[in-house]
Amino acid sequence: MDDLFPRAANSSPLTPLGFLDRAAVVYGDCLSLVYGDTTYTWLETRDRCLKLASSISRLGLGRGDVVSVIAPNIPAMYELHFAIPMAGAILNTINTRLDARTISVILRHSESKLVFVDYESSSVVSDAVSMFPTSTKAPLLVFIADLGSEDSPALSAIDFHFSYEKMVQNGDVDFKWIRPKSEWDPLTLNYTSGTTSAPKGVVHSHRGTFIVTLDSLVGWSVPKQPVYLWTLPMFHANGWSYTWGMTSVGGTNICLRKFDARTIYSAINRHGVTHMCGSPVVLNMLSSYPEAKALNSPVQLLTGGAPPPAAVLLKAESMGFLVTHGYGLTETGGVTVSCAWKLKWNHLPATEMARLKARQGVKTVGMTEVDVIDPESGVSVKRDGTSLGEIVLRGGCLMLGYLKDPEATAKCMREDGWFYTGDVGVMYPDGYLEIKDRSKDVIISGGENISSVEVESILYTHPLINESAVVARPDEYWGETPCAFVSLHEDSKRRELKDKDIIEFCRSKLAHYMVPKTVVFMEELPKTSTGKIQKFVLRERAKKMGSTNTRSRM
Template identity: 70%
Template sequence: MEHLKPSPANSSPLTPLGFLERAATVYGDCLSIIYNTTSYTWSHTHRRCLQLASCLSSLGIKPGQVVSVLAPNIPAMYELHFAVPMAGAILNSINTRLDARTVSILLRHSESKLLFVDYFSKSLVLEAISLFPGSVKPPVLVLITDDEVSEPLNASLAVDFIDTYEGLVGKGDPDFKWIRPKSEWDPIVLNYTSGTTSSPKGVVHCHRGCFVIAVDSLVDWSVPKQPVFLWTLPMFHANGWSYPWGMAAVGGINICVRKFDAPTIYRLIREHSVTHMCGAPVVLNMLSNSLADNQTKLENPVHILTAGAPPPASILSRTESLGFIVSHGYGLTETGGIVVSCAWKPQWNLFPATERARLKARQGVRTIGMTEVDVVDPESGVSVKRDGSSLGEIVLRGGCLMLGYFKDPVSTSKCVTEKGWFYTGDVGVMHPDGYLEIKDRSKDVIISGGENLSSVEVESVLYTNPMINEAAVVARPDEFWGETPCAFVSLKKNNGDASNQEAATEKYIIEYCRARLPHYMVPKTVVVKKELPKTSTGKIKKYELREMAKAMGSSRISRL
């Protein structure tokens, strides 16, 4: 069979952009996007993306150049996931909660040529641009307005912005022949990590990797054709775990929302018969806490996929009691989406609710698009025992992994080894049944008296306390033990019960943990805050809490 070789007919570059073209043919008259009073069909979305890609090319954007966007989950944000790479450019989504200094750094590092700016972020961007050195040319700015903001590009704004988003769409050619990648390894997106443990790094993904993760994510979550998808996950967070492309593949309806809280989510679920949504555990916590506001159980089940941080079993249980069907997975910016998921076994349905929640809190097994997942000793690279207690670093191998970090070969070589593994920096265990469970970030493991303890395990116990809304545990320096656990917590609304607030003292919480944990894992310090600091994707900023713990005095009771 030596004469049988790849040919142009069987080796066309894989790209998720083709999903939109197919959606326009198969689902052309079906709704693609709903946002307030705006709605589009898949034919509209396809045409609008072609027009915008055409206009980007006419503005001089060349293949391989970076085009950025700073916007929430509005229709323009969705369309740019197709339109920018259709022009041959690389999409860079910037999170909306960053400060001007960080935005300026990211724009310069990415060498962005054009930046789409949501109306409510224009002041932030103009401040970020003002921080550019005089020798560096800033990106061209385009203003995004929508049915919430219909202000035209007046004379004062025109000084800084060349046009509006809709203005560019209207000028484009609907018959534009989009620029297909010459190689499936060509970059399609540049995403910056959230920086919870270090400075943000620029993660570059290729067309092939995004195709693989988009299809893989649909299959693993068993997403049917034409779902109704509520965008509670920021699209700037790892490109919405690949679901902007995935929804085109299955002809889904994208319910866009600028900002939300629990009442907004429940309203949109009712109004649009939502079937699927994604979110970090903080979203599950928000939904489950609505029980206190007399929220009734959902009329129809809603599938919700959570990842981003290990969710406490108690929150999973409360969320499912409301009628949500929770799926749990694990991924990183570097994987482009969910690559490990808690594949559910039918016999587990026979277990009590608490046991089901405990099993679902585990991250699980590799998705079908991944080649291998393991937990290894970081020094020797040897797999740890599958006993559910031997700690090691989680390593991955598969087709959706990043090409590398932009302009950072040193960091790339540190995590992508010559042996063919990607070292995640996450600490976990492998259970006897082959299911993975994350225990911590490597920087979050607390070493107390020579014992390694998992902050996640302590947090899981704290979340079982009905008064605690949020919890995070970090290391506090200790002269005798080296480090001891320090718990930061916020409380739920006391609903008029003043005793709740009084009971949430350091002594009470420590005693609560002591009854449920080995003594060396019990927090020695407790800090009660109104709210814990978070990234734009809902992850608690443990690095900030670590700094607070380091700066503490000798007092054993703290209130901020």
């Protein structure tokens, strides 16, 4: 077999962009995008993306150039996931809730040449560009008007260079989109959640994105032509790859500019939604909505991030949401560990089923290997469900690295062949893993490691608590003790609930050293735009509260 080797015919670069051509043929007359009263078919979407790609190319942009987008979950945001890389450029989606300073830093760090800006973000982007040094060339700006509105006044007022719809209208539908020279060519640039002063730029290749996209579809058992509701921000890890994934299966994308529980339930009933993604915060919002009724048809809901409390899972599933719990990071491009459900578990009590679903699970079929190891020795931890270690990954969907930051890249992608996630977890005897914390969120009290997630899961079982987050507070004797920040359900805010009531509740369910020594009531916990509770904000607040001196373990 020595005469057999890769040839041009069997070595064309893997890229998710080709999904759109196929969708236009197979699902051409089927709905692709729905936004209010505006609808497009897959043939129309393919043509619009080609026209837009040709207009971007005419501006002289192509391979290696970064093109940014600041927009919510609207059709333009979806189209740009194809149009920008089809012009050969690198797609950079930016968090819509960032302030002008951070956006300015990202635009300069990425050296973005062109920025597509939704009308609601026009002012903050204008401020961001005004912060550029005079020696730095500012990017060209494209104005995205709300569909059906007149955009000319805003164009002249804020000095945008182009209009989105005019770029589509003036484009060439016969444009031959630019395929990557190598599947390792960069496709996307995503900055981490913006919870720190210096978010890192995560670069993904065409190859890695192709792999994670198909992997995510298989792992979630997504059928042909689902109806997908966009409650997960597309700017967040490119919607966990489902921007491209829905194209490959000819799904209908229901776009929402803004949403709350009422809006979500209305969209589900109106459009016959079958699938949606969201953080545990979204899951909690849906399950605690006072006017919620049981769904007419089941809705598959993929959640990720912090482990959803068992109590929240139980409530959501009782209403008709079929919850799948996954795990991934911006650096993985999508879900890479999923709670692969076993049919025999369907016969277990509801509380036990919820406990199993709270685990992240096992590696998806496209991942090479996942483990929980002792970061010092590199040895796998005991599979006993209690021994803590760092979650490590290896597989084709992992990022190329951090833009202009070789030191940070080398720190997490080490010579031993693992990607170190910074997440602390345990491995169970059956081979399933569960996240216990971020390494920086583990509370070390008197030499004991306390999982903040484990304490939070108990707090969520309290009938009056809506949200909870537990962080370390300095303690003169123990070093650190748990400090709980909680918000209450709307209808319970007037009740006489005291911190001692919460502490006593936890004492009945936790080892005493794990019980919060401080409880802080808040109207709402601080969150990122992707729904993650900003623990770094709460950690700073706990530090400013000063040290306690709790010699007793209560």
